[in-house]
Amino acid sequence: MNGARNQAHDDAHAGVRDHDAGHDGGRENDARAQAPARDETSPRDGERAVLEAPDINRALTRIAHEILERARGPENLLLLGIPTRGTFLARRLADRIEQVEGRPVAFGSLDVTMYRDDLRLRPARALGRTDLPKEGVDGRIVVLVDDVLFSGRTVRAALDALNDLGRPRAVRLAVLVDRGHRELPIRADYVGKNLPTSRAETVRVCLTETDRRDAVLLRGGQR
Numbered sequence: 001m002n003g004a005r006n007q008a009h010d011d012a013h014a015g016v017r018d019h020d021a022g023h024d025g026g027r028e029n030d031a032r033a034q035a036p037a038r039d040e041t042s043p044r045d046g047e048r049a050v051l052e053a054p055d056i057n058r059a060l061t062r063i064a065h066e067i068l069e070r071a072r073g074p075e076n077l078l079l080l081g082i083p084t085r086g087t088f089l090a091r092r093l094a095d096r097i098e099q100v101e102g103r104p105v106a107f108g109s110l111d112v113t114m115y116r117d118d119l120r121l122r123p124a125r126a127l128g129r130t131d132l133p134k135e136g137v138d139g140r141i142v143v144l145v146d147d148v149l150f151s152g153r154t155v156r157a158a159l160d161a162l163n164d165l166g167r168p169r170a171v172r173l174a175v176l177v178d179r180g181h182r183e184l185p186i187r188a189d190y191v192g193k194n195l196p197t198s199r200a201e202t203v204r205v206c207l208t209e210t211d212r213r214d215a216v217l218l219r220g221g222q223r
């Protein structure tokens with residue numbers, strides 16, 4: 001358990017290290033000295049915030065309570081975040097559940113990359129991290145956690161990945177944003193915000209752990 005918790009911390013820091021290492025020296029540094037660096041945490045052109053930090057905070061607190069109520073306590077729960085941002089959301093939910101119950105809840109991460117059905121269609125993706133408590137998934141109530149639910153294909157891949165790890169007693173799904181447009185018969189049990197969108201729009205979730213601020217940003221398209 002603590003291993004998973006520490007790993008989530010490590011991942012956050014590794015992300016910062018990787019990001020820094022990715023910047024080249026020389027010309028790029030010269031250019032950056034002349035022009036202020038673009039702030040990736042700011043809304044991009046045409047983006048508007050549909051959730052701000054306090055909204056996200058409240059939604060996660062509510063979801064934590066809903067998860068606890070349905071599971072009747074934290075004992076059998078295992079929160080598994082889907083990288084990248086789902087992992088951090090799972091950790092936040094675990095922290096809230098621990099605050100409410102005064103007892104820790106198991107959490108970790110589940111990489112779905114090799115289970116995706118679009119591996120041949122999309123450019124190579126970096127592998128995420130699967131990190132489970134030593135008790136594994138057998139007999140647990142697993143709550144998959146992701147930031148956005150759209151086509152449902154990521155969750156479908158997560159169910160296949162989970163199937164290779166064992167046999168949970170039940171699998172539930174928590175998402176921060178459900179933007180509709182499902183292509184598979186998948187629905188979320190816990191939703192931070194239902195956000196009706198057109199297919200042409202994109203939803204970008206920013207979290208302090210990866211993006212230095214909490215926000216859900218919507219961009220583009222005609223409704």
Ligand SMILES: O=P(O)(O)OC[C@H]1O[C@H](OP(=O)(O)OP(=O)(O)O)[C@H](O)[C@@H]1O
Pocket residue numbers: 082083084085086146147148149150151152153154155
């Ligand atoms: O329901 P779907 O159509 O599968 O879309 C939802 C997924 O899309 C995003 O992940 P993305 O693949 O962009 O990777 P990321 O989490 O690393 O940003 C998001 O984080 C969800 O996991």
Ligand SMILES: O=c1cc[nH]c(=O)[nH]1
Pocket residue numbers: 148150201202203204205
């Ligand atoms: O708009 C979208 C669609 C899928 N995944 C996202 O994170 N945003």
